[in-house]
Amino acid sequence: MMTPMRYVVLVLAIIISLHFILSFSHEEYGRATSITHLKEQLQGSGKTTYESRPAPTTDHTSNTERANATFVLLARNSDLNGIVKSVKQNEDRFNKEYQYPYVFLNEEPFSDEFKKMILEITSSKVEFGLVPHDHWFQPDWIDEKKAAESRGQMIKDQVIYGGSVPYRNMCRFNSGFFYRHELLAKYKYYWRIEPDVTFFCDLHYDPFKVMQDGNKVYGFTISLYEYPKTIPTLWDAVKEFIGNHSDLVAPGNAMSFISDDNGRTYNNCHFWSNFEIGDLDFWRGEAYSKFFDFLDKKGGFYYERWGDAPVHSIGAALLAKKEQIHFFNDIGYRHNPFQHCPQGDLHHKGKCWCDPTDNFDYEGYSCLRRYDAMF
Ligand SMILES: Nc1nc2c(ncn2[C@@H]2O[C@H](COP(=O)(O)OP(=O)(O)OP(=O)(O)O)[C@@H](O)[C@H]2O)c(=O)[nH]1
Ligand SMILES: [Mg+2]
Numbered sequence: 001m002m003t004p005m006r007y008v009v010l011v012l013a014i015i016i017s018l019h020f021i022l023s024f025s026h027e028e029y030g031r032a033t034s035i036t037h038l039k040e041q042l043q044g045s046g047k048t049t050y051e052s053r054p055a056p057t058t059d060h061t062s063n064t065e066r067a068n069a070t071f072v073l074l075a076r077n078s079d080l081n082g083i084v085k086s087v088k089q090n091e092d093r094f095n096k097e098y099q100y101p102y103v104f105l106n107e108e109p110f111s112d113e114f115k116k117m118i119l120e121i122t123s124s125k126v127e128f129g130l131v132p133h134d135h136w137f138q139p140d141w142i143d144e145k146k147a148a149e150s151r152g153q154m155i156k157d158q159v160i161y162g163g164s165v166p167y168r169n170m171c172r173f174n175s176g177f178f179y180r181h182e183l184l185a186k187y188k189y190y191w192r193i194e195p196d197v198t199f200f201c202d203l204h205y206d207p208f209k210v211m212q213d214g215n216k217v218y219g220f221t222i223s224l225y226e227y228p229k230t231i232p233t234l235w236d237a238v239k240e241f242i243g244n245h246s247d248l249v250a251p252g253n254a255m256s257f258i259s260d261d262n263g264r265t266y267n268n269c270h271f272w273s274n275f276e277i278g279d280l281d282f283w284r285g286e287a288y289s290k291f292f293d294f295l296d297k298k299g300g301f302y303y304e305r306w307g308d309a310p311v312h313s314i315g316a317a318l319l320a321k322k323e324q325i326h327f328f329n330d331i332g333y334r335h336n337p338f339q340h341c342p343q344g345d346l347h348h349k350g351k352c353w354c355d356p357t358d359n360f361d362y363e364g365y366s367c368l369r370r371y372d373a374m375f
Contacts, residue, residue: 051115055125056099067208069189071095071102072178074131074170077111082195088121090193094203100191101125103183107136107169127183135177136169138302147302154305159229162305172301174273174308176292179283188212192276200332201342201350207277207328218316219277219326221333221340222360223257223367225268230305233298235266238314241294248287254317254325257370269367270313274335277328278312287319322374 071090075083087102101124104110110128118126138147154162161167184190189208211219242249242263260267282288292311300306316325332352333340340361341347341354361368 052127053119053125055101056123066098066100067189067206067212068187069100069191069208069211070184070187071100071193072105072184072190073102073193074105074174074178075195076106077108077114079195080111080114080117083114084117084121086193086195086197086199087118089197089199091122093199093201095122095124098206099124100208101127103181103187103190104128105131105178105181105183107131107133129181129183131173131177131181135180136173138165138169142299142302147299150303150305154229157229159227159305162230165302168302168305171306171308171311172296175301175306175311176296179280184280188279188281190276190278190280192273192278194274194335196336197274198332198334198339198354200334200339200354201330201347201352203331203350207331210326210328211277211279214326215324216326217279217282217320217324218271218312219328220271221275221328221331222272222335222338223269223313223371224272224338224360224365225367226270226307226310228268230307231266231268231300231310232304234295234300234304234306234310234314237295237298237300238266238318239263241291242318244294245287245290248290249318250287250321252321252323253319254322254371254374256374257322257325257367258314258317266310266314267367267370268310269370270307270310271316271325272335272338273307273309273312275331275333276312277326278316282316282320288315291315291319325371327368327371 073083073087102118102122104114104118104126106128107130109130115128138144151163151165178184179190189211191207207219210216255263258266258269283292292315295301295306295311329340330342330346330350331340332342332347332350332354334354338360339354339358341356341359342350342352343356343359343361346352347354347356360366
């Protein structure tokens with residue numbers, strides 16, 4: 001006869017044996033029930049800066065086929081409607097096939113509503129990150145009196161966003177900090193997406209693979225002239241940098257895209273950075289890091305209103321070979337008030353829904369001709 005105590009011991013022994021058998025035979029079970037995992041569950045993940053949803057288990061494409069890449073979206077909670085429009089189109093035109101992950105960044109925590117809406121419209125892995133304070137806000141060493149005077153003058157001169165400090169924080173963050181965020185550390189390529197943009201065409205290939213296979217560092221769809229009033233001393237700073245660091249300037253670079261007199265003056269051409277597909281390692285590398293630090297110390301992000309578009313464009317044009325900058329001609333794209341609408345065969349292939357006659361490529365204010373002329 002077995003006493004009740006013996007029953008309890010027997011049942012416990014069976015449960016423990018089953019646990020060990022399952023731990024060895026089923027990797028997922030072992031991971032889920034490991035002491036470390038249970039400890040993490042009790043304590044939280046230990047990361048205070050972000051929350052995330054893991055990659056889907058029904059991944060259509062194997063990791064070996066995909067590039068090491070992510071979408072990056074900097075946004076405020078109030079940008080939710082515009083962000084949802086952009087992400088939904090990105091999913092429909094491209095990403096539902098590939099399921100590349102998303103990283104959302106904000107200097108304030110994302111609201112539950114924001115996170116819920118995003119998770120509704122993609123089944124990809126999504127991470128929500130907080131921008132570290134020092135990567136966002138105006139540094140203490142900036143002379144606020146001087147900065148305020150400049151903002152006042154720009155308001156008088158009706159410079160767009162001329163009076164805005166948050167806009168300047170955003171431009172500086174995008175110029176020199178986004179690629180250092182811990183959530184991006186594991187990725188090599190990124191695709192920047194903004195609120196309220198339009199993707200017109202179906203993409204039948206993986207642009208990240210184009211970057212990877214062609215050793216590209218920067219991809220664009222629209223290029224145009226910067227407002228000179230936002231960057232009065234930027235080119236002087238760039239020339240000083242080139243003078244001090246000629247070794248960092250790439251041979252065969254794209255100087256002729258940004259200067260018509262071999263570097264004496266800036267022609268204000270830049271790639272429109274609200275769309276970017278780029279190599280994070282290029283921004284994180286020695287040449288661009290030194291370039292950004294040098295510009296940052298000049299204070300022009302606050303004393304003027306240097307944008308991330310000219311800063312990225314000049315950096316890519318000078319510190320990479322011109323062939324490493326790629327025009328994504330078949331990506332139909334709009335960020336108000338301009339759009340790139342693929343022409344002819346490309347329009348047909350992508351089943352694009354933009355009006356081919358509404359195309360910025362060779363309008364007077366576009367810089368695409370200068371890009372074409374390099375090749
Ligand atoms: N978290 C956060 N994101 C911002 C802030 N300002 C701008 N952004 C984001 O930064 C990107 C660029 O800002 P936009 O306001 O679109 O700037 P823009 O493209 O020059 O101007 P628009 O013509 O208004 O689109 C977008 O992804 C915005 O959502 C801010 O203060 N905080
Ligand atoms: Mg925008």
